[in-house]
Amino acid sequence: MTADSTLHRQTLQLPLAPLGADNPLPLPDGLLEAPFSLDDDLPAELQAGARIEQPRSMHPYLLQDGYGRGRQPTEVEAVVLDNGILRATFLPWLGGRLWSLVDLATGEDLVYANACVQPANLALRNAWVAGGVEWNIGTKGHSAHTMAPLHAAVVDGPDGAPRLRMWELDRVRRVVFQIDAWLPAGARGLHVYVRIENPNEADVPMYWWSNAAVRQHADLRVLAPARRAYATGYDGTVAEVSVPSASAGDHTWPAASPRSADYFYAIEETGQPWVAGVDSTGHGLAIVSTSRLHGRKLFCWGSGEGGRHWQRWLSPDGGEYLELQAGLTATQFEHVLMPACTSWDWLEVYGDVTADARVAHGEDWDTAVAHVAGRVAELAAPEYLDTTLASARALADQAPAQGLAAGSGWGALERELRRATGEPWIDETSRPFSAATLAAEQDPWHRLLTESGTDPFTGADPAAAPLSYVTGGLWENRLHRLAPSWLRDYHLGVLAHARADLDTARDYLRSSHTHRPNAWARRGEARVLTEQGETSAALELLTEALQLAPEEPGLLLEAMSAALAAGRPGLALTCFDSAPQASRSSGRARLLEGTAALRTGARDRAEAVLASDLMIPDLREGERSLSDLWRETFGDRPIPAHYDFRMN
Known part of the structure; x- marks a missing residue:
């Protein structure tokens, strides 16, 4: 008998190093991401995508660099999906991260669940945590939201399987993203529906990569339907290499890699996009999706002392991992223009590949890939993905049944700004931005919009750093209506x-x-x-x-x-x-x-x-x-x- 799918809240106890307060000093003049150089021989479409505008900076977001290395046992809130086959644990307060995905028959976690929450400086706002699956939007790098809370709620599914919905405003691109996750009864894969909505009357450069951490073993091989990859190390260059072997050897065995490296697979356009890690038992995580999310990547830390040190730094309580990723573009050096006033969506499925290790680990790459592709199709066939995407799309605008967690107040402020200026906005029925989320960071800006004839910056103490910042000409116009003052002119x-x-x-x-x-x-x-x-x-x-x-x-x-x-x-x-x-x-x-x-x-x-x-x-x-x-x-x-x- 197939077990029902359930959703419930749960408290986890994890050793945690507190994030600390945001750095009050804004960075409107640059990104933390290192520059890169593309080989002239790379395909023209990749070169064109890399020329699409990167943001100048992550402004108006502030850096998250107030953490240390001291961890204390801490109770944290989680949301758990369970269908008797898989148990998926999400942390809405940590960027909506999928923290754990356990196969209940074996007790094995298909993703790498870090034993602690230890921030380190790898993200676009500095702080980042290794493990699980994170959702990256906006531009190259670990997202501005990766260590920030998302709004979360329960949505009743038509099949009786409750869905976890999470959403937030991306302030750099001024778009709203939504993640619906559920475990259908009897399913061997976690289903994740993603929608990005661009309400702006202009095209927006877009970027998305879902980033899954997988426990690293010496016997784990990574496979994808590709014969070529775009490889980068930490010297800033990107070049094409063969798959499975290049000059440094067979890079499909990440634990043996001599250095830290990224491999972006050149997935065949006519095939189903997937990537999988297969160990000597034949098990491991597979990520398969509908065609819009066609990019696939392997990242490994390598066997050098520096890479091993980074593993210990990010997982101080033990454990090594690699990353399997899925994105909108062939590489993470590209953006794609998202048309004005449009929505993009896709479906991702995360599950056990259940392959025959003798074939998946065999010397004949084409035979190994064909075998794993068949197992991936058993997990989620192309026709099933398309049908399920259509049903998820039909549910995407359904109102939540119950709230679970609150994100930031910036979405509510964005709505008020657009109301005041006549700019188009989203239908909030399915993704409400409650006025109750407006907090001290939004207060002066909200007053600037709603309290005509008053100056929210009057009397501000110049010894105290401003709490928050905004961006864009609409806010400049509002500030110009105020009398000159130290804080008004500073924000301008x-x-x-x-x-x-x-x-x-x-x-x-x-x-x-x-x-x-x-x-x-x-x-x-x-x-x-x-x-x-x-x-x-x-x-x-x-x-x-x-x-x-x-x-x-x-x-x-x-x-x-x-x-x-x-x-x-x-x-x-x-x-x-x-x-x-x-x-x-x-x-x-x-x-x-x-x-x-x-x-x-x-x-x-x-x-x-x-x-x-x-x-x-x-x-x-x-x-x-x-x-x-x-x-x-x-x-x-x-x-x-x-x-x-x-x-x-």
Whole structure:
């Protein structure tokens, strides 16, 4: 007898390092993602997609870099789907992440469920957690929403299987995305319906990649219906390689890879898009979808010391993983233009491939792929996917039966903005953005829209950093209606900087400081000057900003970094030595101290920094500053394993 499908809330206890408060310093001038270079021989359509506009920055989002490495047992809320065959556990507060997908017959988890929640610096807003399946929208990188709450609710399915619906506004692209997940009775696969709605009267560059972590074993092979792949390591280049073998060997066995690498499979356009990991028992995760989500990727950390260190850094309580991903484009270097006032949707299925390992692991690649393709079709055949997509689409506008969790208030504010300006908006019946979600971050902007004749920025304390930011000409028009003030002009300066109007940004930021001296305008003007090549003047403004707000640790880091870049390590040390103890104690500040000390000739001080078992919680993926400082200080002495994050 087939068990019914159920949905219930559950409390999990996980060791968790708190995320901390958002960094109050905006970044309207750049992305955290590293630049890349495409090989000239790559296909024209890939080159064209890579030329479609990347956002200038993630503004108006703020960085999430307030975490550490201290974890405490913490009760967290989860939503669980169960059909007696699979149990899927979601964390709406953590970007809607699928945390676990357990085969109830064997007890095996088809995805890698991290034993803890330990943020690290791999996302577009810095903080990211390894494990499960995450949903990435907007532009290349781990999404702005990956460690932010999504709205969540229950939707009654026509087949009696309840559905978990999650949704949120993407503020960079000004689109709404929706994820419906369910386990049909008797199904061997988790079903995930995704819809993106572009309500704007202009085309929008779009990007989506679903990113699944899978436990890494030496006997796990990754297969996809492809004979070619676009490979990248951590040197910024992208080139075409053969599948399954390239110059470095057979890369379909990720645990044996000598280095960290991405492989974007050139999936045959006429076939069903899928990717699967198959171990020596024949089991493993398969990801299959309807044709819109046609990209497939393998990422592995590699067997080098740096890659192994990253595995331990991201999973400090043990465990190694690789990633299987599915996206809208052939690679993650591309965007695709989404037409104005349209919706895109697709269906994804996650389940056990249940292959014959002798065939899947065989030397004949075509035979192995054909065999696994047949098993994937048994999990979810193309005709079944198309039919199920149509039924999911029919349910996509159904109102939720019960709310489960609240996301941000930015969707509610976006609705109010569009009402005030006459811009089109979505039908919120199926994805309500409740006014009750409006919080302190949205309050001044909501008042600016709804309280005619009042100035929500009057009386603002210039010693306190602004809580939040907005973007776009509609907000600029509203701000221009207010009388000049330090905070009004500061926001106008940040808005101009975000759209790369540097001269206008500079004028407004100077005006802000003239109204009331404040660190935020000085720091903002310094970043504008840096972009204009006036680094010496920018450094002076950053040191002034630090004097105005000495308790803000981000200003210390920026001032020291600018001083080092300008060849003034002595000034960097002066800034460090004058800062409060709380700012000086951070790992990032100590790293800059060691670098500055070495460059002033204070070798003993640099050695003391490195001898202190320096820990930098937000060390960036691909960053080599720790190992570089060690080599600059100690020459050819072996780099200690805990300082070696090199990925190639």
